[in-house]
Amino acid sequence: MSQQMAGATRPQEPKIDRSLTLHLRGDWGSANLHRVCGWIAQELTDRCGPHTRIATWNSRGMSDAVRAVGRGEVQVALTTPAAFTAAALDGRGIYADEFYPDLRALGVVPQRDRLVVAVHKDLGITTFAELRQSKPVLRLATSVNDGVNYVGLAAHELLTRAGVDVVGWGGEFLEDERPFESLDHATEGRANAIVHEAIMLPAWQEIGRDFSFLEVEDHVLDSLHDDFGWPAAVVDDGYFPGRAAFRTLEYSDFLVCARADLAEDVAYAIAWVLGETRHIIEGQYRHLAPERSPITYPLDPVTMGRAPIPLHPGAARYYDALPAK
The missing domain is CATH 3.40.190.10 (Periplasmic binding protein-like II)
Structure with missing residues (x-):
């Protein structure tokens, strides 16, 4: 050059x-x-x-x-x-x-990129407060939480700090290594919730028609930053179909x-x-x-x-x- x-x-x-x-x-x-x-x-x-x-x-x-x-x-x-x-x-x-x-x-x-939390619109939930109040049975797709995979690590840390008890509410984690399998679980109906990254993948636009994306509460984001240095970020207005801008974990x-x-x-x-x-x-x-x-x-x-x-x-x-x- x-x-x-x-x-x-x-x-x-x-x-x-x-x-x-x-x-x-x-x-x-x-x-x-x-x-x-x-x-x-x-x-x-x-x-x-x-x-x-x-x-x-x-x-x-x-x-x-x-x-x-x-x-x-x-x-x-x-x-x-x-x-x-x-x-x-x-x-x-x-x-x-x-x-x-x-x-x-x-x-x-x-x-x-961002790590986002989404639940199926059939659950009628649009906030973490509603999620905690409803305590639905979730089949939540994310990555393995094995101390290596950052998605699985971040998903479990975020959910725990947000007061979401997937297993305690009678649900289960559908855990895989890469985002593609998790996205397939959501698009093919096996999962009614997903926590993952790679939001630029086209499958997220398909999910966006049927899932509600939840804004992560400030105290959760602040604690993740204070403990681990993980920053928060905004998903822009309209990035997902019909969804206004919201804060979540940066990835x-x-x-x-x-x-x-x-x-x-x-x-x-x-x-x-x-x-x-x-x-x-x-x-x-x-x-x-x-x-x-x-x-x-x-x-x-x-x-x-x-x-x-x-x-x-x-x-x-x-x-x-x-x-x-």
Whole structure:
């Protein structure tokens, strides 16, 4: 890419003469984190020694990915949502038994997402207060709550703090790993409630015709932020059919993370790839509207350098060199 863009000098393109062997962790294999890993691997290999080898390991892209980096099993991993990683720095929540103060960010790939709670309109419930009062029998679709899957973790934390006792009210959890199975439960009538993310998937629009989306109460959102650093966010007016804007738990962004001992020139090079070759990953999503895309383009390098954990010094060198706006 040219060193001149919009009349401003861009950060220097990296060139690493030695050959590298790097291990990355993406997702299950066919989703967005693996795409980002492929993009990083391609562009980084082009700028390193001739015998460079970069492998991408399958992962769940959640606490397992964070632990893999923290334990030194891989050099770089992607995890989502980005904000959930902050608890791994000082041992909050699921990281209380093992935490990693030397985790560092190489950048953030923006993805605007939310964790939402929806119940079937046949239940006649539109708020958490009505849900607690009615105590319906729920067949609630979400992800497994096994200490690794962030969706299952967040769903159970949110419901518990909101006073929703699915099992105690005679209901059950329908638990799977990925959002697709949970969405199928809702669209095919097996579930009358769902707590999940990936709200840009088309199936949510189908669900939106028959389900009511519940605003999460302030005290629940505040407690999740205070205890774990999980932020709240708004789902925009009309994002779901006929639903006004409402607050819920944020579930945004892919964090590219490493340890502080990653070589500084490698950290700089990966940050440079994220910011300066962003058109490559953007091109894979431009058939989708930005607000319905798993990666929220156009990507902005300055924004990509704002992470919930400290930047690696090599990555910081790239973001600090960006032209001032």
